[in-house]
Amino acid sequence: VESIPPSRAPQPIDREWCVAADAADPLAPLRSRFQIPDGLVYLDGNSLGALPVAALERVDRVVRHEWGDGLIASWMQAGWMDQTLRLGDKLAPLLGAGAGQVLICDTTTINLQRLLTAVLERSPRRVVVTQKENFHTDLYAASGVARMLGAELRVVPRAELAPALDDSVSVLMLTHVDYRTGEMHDLRKLTEAAHAVGAMALWDLCHSVGAVPLALDDDEVDLAVGCGYKYLNGGPGAPAFLYVAARHQARLDSPLRGWLGHREPFAFALEYAPADGIRRHQVSSPSILGMAALEAALDVFAEVEMAELREKSLGLTATFMDLVESRCAGSGFRLATPRDPQRRGSQVALAHEHAYGVVRALIERGVVGDFRTPDIARFGFAPLYIRFIDVWEAVERLAGVLADSAHLDGRHVVRAAVT
Amino acid sequence: VESIPPSRAPQPIDREWCVAADAADPLAPLRSRFQIPDGLVYLDGNSLGALPVAALERVDRVVRHEWGDGLIASWMQAGWMDQTLRLGDKLAPLLGAGAGQVLICDTTTINLQRLLTAVLERSPRRVVVTQKENFHTDLYAASGVARMLGAELRVVPRAELAPALDDSVSVLMLTHVDYRTGEMHDLRKLTEAAHAVGAMALWDLCHSVGAVPLALDDDEVDLAVGCGYKYLNGGPGAPAFLYVAARHQARLDSPLRGWLGHREPFAFALEYAPADGIRRHQVSSPSILGMAALEAALDVFAEVEMAELREKSLGLTATFMDLVESRCAGSGFRLATPRDPQRRGSQVALAHEHAYGVVRALIERGVVGDFRTPDIARFGFAPLYIRFIDVWEAVERLAGVLADSAHLDGRHVVRAAVT
Numbered sequence: 001v002e003s004i005p006p007s008r009a010p011q012p013i014d015r016e017w018c019v020a021a022d023a024a025d026p027l028a029p030l031r032s033r034f035q036i037p038d039g040l041v042y043l044d045g046n047s048l049g050a051l052p053v054a055a056l057e058r059v060d061r062v063v064r065h066e067w068g069d070g071l072i073a074s075w076m077q078a079g080w081m082d083q084t085l086r087l088g089d090k091l092a093p094l095l096g097a098g099a100g101q102v103l104i105c106d107t108t109t110i111n112l113q114r115l116l117t118a119v120l121e122r123s124p125r126r127v128v129v130t131q132k133e134n135f136h137t138d139l140y141a142a143s144g145v146a147r148m149l150g151a152e153l154r155v156v157p158r159a160e161l162a163p164a165l166d167d168s169v170s171v172l173m174l175t176h177v178d179y180r181t182g183e184m185h186d187l188r189k190l191t192e193a194a195h196a197v198g199a200m201a202l203w204d205l206c207h208s209v210g211a212v213p214l215a216l217d218d219d220e221v222d223l224a225v226g227c228g229y230k231y232l233n234g235g236p237g238a239p240a241f242l243y244v245a246a247r248h249q250a251r252l253d254s255p256l257r258g259w260l261g262h263r264e265p266f267a268f269a270l271e272y273a274p275a276d277g278i279r280r281h282q283v284s285s286p287s288i289l290g291m292a293a294l295e296a297a298l299d300v301f302a303e304v305e306m307a308e309l310r311e312k313s314l315g316l317t318a319t320f321m322d323l324v325e326s327r328c329a330g331s332g333f334r335l336a337t338p339r340d341p342q343r344r345g346s347q348v349a350l351a352h353e354h355a356y357g358v359v360r361a362l363i364e365r366g367v368v369g370d371f372r373t374p375d376i377a378r379f380g381f382a383p384l385y386i387r388f389i390d391v392w393e394a395v396e397r398l399a400g401v402l403a404d405s406a407h408l409d410g411r412h413v414v415r416a417a418v419t
Numbered sequence: 420v421e422s423i424p425p426s427r428a429p430q431p432i433d434r435e436w437c438v439a440a441d442a443a444d445p446l447a448p449l450r451s452r453f454q455i456p457d458g459l460v461y462l463d464g465n466s467l468g469a470l471p472v473a474a475l476e477r478v479d480r481v482v483r484h485e486w487g488d489g490l491i492a493s494w495m496q497a498g499w500m501d502q503t504l505r506l507g508d509k510l511a512p513l514l515g516a517g518a519g520q521v522l523i524c525d526t527t528t529i530n531l532q533r534l535l536t537a538v539l540e541r542s543p544r545r546v547v548v549t550q551k552e553n554f555h556t557d558l559y560a561a562s563g564v565a566r567m568l569g570a571e572l573r574v575v576p577r578a579e580l581a582p583a584l585d586d587s588v589s590v591l592m593l594t595h596v597d598y599r600t601g602e603m604h605d606l607r608k609l610t611e612a613a614h615a616v617g618a619m620a621l622w623d624l625c626h627s628v629g630a631v632p633l634a635l636d637d638d639e640v641d642l643a644v645g646c647g648y649k650y651l652n653g654g655p656g657a658p659a660f661l662y663v664a665a666r667h668q669a670r671l672d673s674p675l676r677g678w679l680g681h682r683e684p685f686a687f688a689l690e691y692a693p694a695d696g697i698r699r700h701q702v703s704s705p706s707i708l709g710m711a712a713l714e715a716a717l718d719v720f721a722e723v724e725m726a727e728l729r730e731k732s733l734g735l736t737a738t739f740m741d742l743v744e745s746r747c748a749g750s751g752f753r754l755a756t757p758r759d760p761q762r763r764g765s766q767v768a769l770a771h772e773h774a775y776g777v778v779r780a781l782i783e784r785g786v787v788g789d790f791r792t793p794d795i796a797r798f799g800f801a802p803l804y805i806r807f808i809d810v811w812e813a814v815e816r817l818a819g820v821l822a823d824s825a826h827l828d829g830r831h832v833v834r835a836a837v838t
Binding site (some may be wrong): 035037040042044047048050051055056059060063064066067068069071072073074075080106107108109110113117121132135136137139140141143144145147148149155229235236237238239240254255256257258259260261262266267268269270271272283284285286287288289290291292293363368370372373 | 454456459461463466467469470474475478479482483485486487488490491492493494499525526527528529532536540551554555556558559560562563564566567568574648654655656657658659673674675676677678679680681685686687688689690691702703704705706707708709710711712782787789791792
């Protein structure tokens, strides 16, 4: 069932219902924990999450006091040295992961390279299976690693994933929620399918972490990566994360390694010896400024249950879809996001011939979504700070844009936005 | 000649001369651009540079306004998207590099992996030569890449580098200034030696950039990497850099790649096609908070000539060595840093049986240096903010520590420092 608080919505949904839904929303107070520009309807938190107010103070403290006053001593005294593990354990509950399996470090793509090389360097199997709809950095990283290690990257359409799995497959590498359509894979089932042929499952969680409940341990996921700057709200270019299930940690020893993954980094030994546990996948010093903002962002999540967030997220996306269908009917939109709540993340994608122009026109009217080639208008609903009234306003303005047929010509609108 | 401003120093150097040297130092006003805790003699800027005061405001502006108010639009409107190249060009003069050859991204070790795999994946030659005194993360990264690509890492003592070069060598990978001893290689000569056997020279500039004039283009260096947080003062875990000489850019295509190195990142193409120029080595979104601090740090360098900085740096290190020899004679120290100004960077290393205890005792007395295993007390002199009076104070307190024989027992001092 699609749960839309506070009660079953009228059809068509009206503005009053959205106001009432916000008034009844137990998560509504969390919006004040973010800096949201007045009047802006920000439906792009799936690209860059909003600023947690606490990050301002925390980053300033880290710069002014930990760096400025503490200087080199802060690596120990301010706990910088342990942050990759400590923040990993702080993120772990959002992943459904027990302690000691998550490291905060580097970027999603770099972490993907690190884990893929670790598996492929030693696996007798030479195939990585992925889908062609995957976000392209994953495809580029995997094809680069495959080229380097003489492996094969098998790129198939989403619908052909199951038949692509056979006993030559080393890794099934997928993104949980599709960055364009918002369609969500059945993570547990596909992980089982990988295991059934003796392969590992490596999940990119960029578009699910912080928006969708995850149960990596229970679902027996092997490996995962994801970013810190979308629904996690860690800031532009925030540190990313990687997950290695405890059962694999002792044997996965990536060739893409550095001194902070050494068993004794300060022994300055000539030979590399990997640390026990997840720390062996750390390479270099983390970005301490980035870590500060990310920690402030993670602290907001400590106050909510993912199930509650998910319920609100589904309510927001269902309301948006209902309103678009009732108020923008006949405007040439096609819903590219599944209606089934089991099969969508926290975004709604609308396919339209003039999607680019519509997105530009909406931005001019204070509704920020984004365009994804070739014809997708994409709207993300970060449940920590998006309200039902924002959904109403977004569709109100969308209907206005569509009613003004001049704006349906993308070229016209692009000129208008540039000048 | 070792140039010690403002005039030839008396022997032994006295406190008054140090005061006069600061008064005559044309770079002295730059110290006010940094936040230096009162009374602290910070000789560890070669590990973590001091905070540029302007970074406080700049980081706050980026967090509060660019991220908080501008949100996703800041990737274009605040120029985030071009920062890796723009800041690369800002750093380039410090490297003696023309525009379009430097990228600010990721970490030193990761950049080393990226460049080493680019060369080794396609080179028929299978050997990387390096020295065993190299900083160990470079050794671990190179041995990991070599293992993965079936290459050989030939690790030899510093004195045996020349005979280790033969026509099997693909890359000579060296650190310009030794992290322990401060000894500096003849970069031009070793680059020539690599070229003479048909190999490329890859330099790690972590301990030279910002302290030692570099001329990568004139010296025909092929590849280089380095960090942003030592003499550059970019902050803890600051973004690093990589340099690829223009003549190599078209053919070096690293398998460790990502979407921002694609020719058209927003075309979302299935197949990877590397961008022209240095941008092909960018993988992911940069840490925007880290970039903000680093840019404030680089702006300070725009006001000085590296030759002038180098002159002061040599004056500081020569003064320190003179004072240690005149005031700490007979205390069991051995100077591990070359006296020859052509052969040292901007640090002085003292070898001593109780180096660990001495460093701890000095820290208690407000002089921050660091210990490097097994017996090195290391002192870095960042010429942008270290004064001659700091050198005097450091040796004054060092002499005091050495005179108090109880502190020469490392174990005693460790206990004292912990409690």
